[in-house]
Amino acid sequence: MSSLRDTHTGLDSPKGTWWVPAHRTEKTWVAIAFAWCMVLFAMMPLWHYKGGQNPAGIRGTVDPKAYMKRTMEFTAAYKVGEDHGIPIVEPPVGSDIYLAAMTYQWTPILKLRQGAQYTLHISSLDVNHGFSLYPLNVNFQIIPGYDYGLRVTPTEAGDFRILCNEFCGIGHHTMLGRVIVTDPSGKEVTQNDAARVLTAREEVRP
Numbered sequence: 001m002s003s004l005r006d007t008h009t010g011l012d013s014p015k016g017t018w019w020v021p022a023h024r025t026e027k028t029w030v031a032i033a034f035a036w037c038m039v040l041f042a043m044m045p046l047w048h049y050k051g052g053q054n055p056a057g058i059r060g061t062v063d064p065k066a067y068m069k070r071t072m073e074f075t076a077a078y079k080v081g082e083d084h085g086i087p088i089v090e091p092p093v094g095s096d097i098y099l100a101a102m103t104y105q106w107t108p109i110l111k112l113r114q115g116a117q118y119t120l121h122i123s124s125l126d127v128n129h130g131f132s133l134y135p136l137n138v139n140f141q142i143i144p145g146y147d148y149g150l151r152v153t154p155t156e157a158g159d160f161r162i163l164c165n166e167f168c169g170i171g172h173h174t175m176l177g178r179v180i181v182t183d184p185s186g187k188e189v190t191q192n193d194a195a196r197v198l199t200a201r202e203e204v205r206p
């Protein structure tokens with residue numbers, strides 16, 4: 001028993017001045033850290049309303065097969081051309097438009113009009129993918145089984161690329177899509193620099 005008593009158990013305070021009241025400097029820093037936490041906490045709801053970067057709040061569960069069917073109907077109704085076998089679709093201004101992500105492509109190619117608002121539905125037919133619109137700072141995670149409706153208004157005419165930014169398999173790096181934005185009269189503008197860079201990248205695809 002005596003040997004147990006000699007052992008420090010953690011229940012007894014160690015000897016010496018191991019504990020002293022917090023110094024004023026320490027208290028100040030804890031107060032600063034706490035105040036900053038409160039600022040960040042307040043920014044979450046504030047930015048939701050003021051940030052202008054949040055999804056429209058339209059979302060629901062969807063059967064991937066039903067989503068594919070809807071996308072194919074949409075494609076058949078407004079198809080205006082093809083690029084490397086991927087249909088180009090020019091939907092009416094203001095309508096609901098559909099984009100499907102699958103390993104390893106985006107379909108269809110959307111041809112939109114500058115200044116017009118659309119409700120862009122996005123879903124995945126298989127695994128998680130990431131929607132990013134090059135060269136803009138747009139980023140959205142796409143999960144199978146969910147239909148997200150994003151209210152989008154293209155502000156710039158040009159030829160844009162969709163990159164998958166979520167690792168989805170061996171062909172992830174080849175998962176490129178395309179969005180064409182015409183000028184407000186419906187005319188295609190000459191390719192912007194971003195498109196030229198990415199077209200070059202597409203040409204080196206396996």
Ligand code: CUA
Nearest residue numbers: 164166168172
């Ligand atoms: Cu799809 Cu990475």
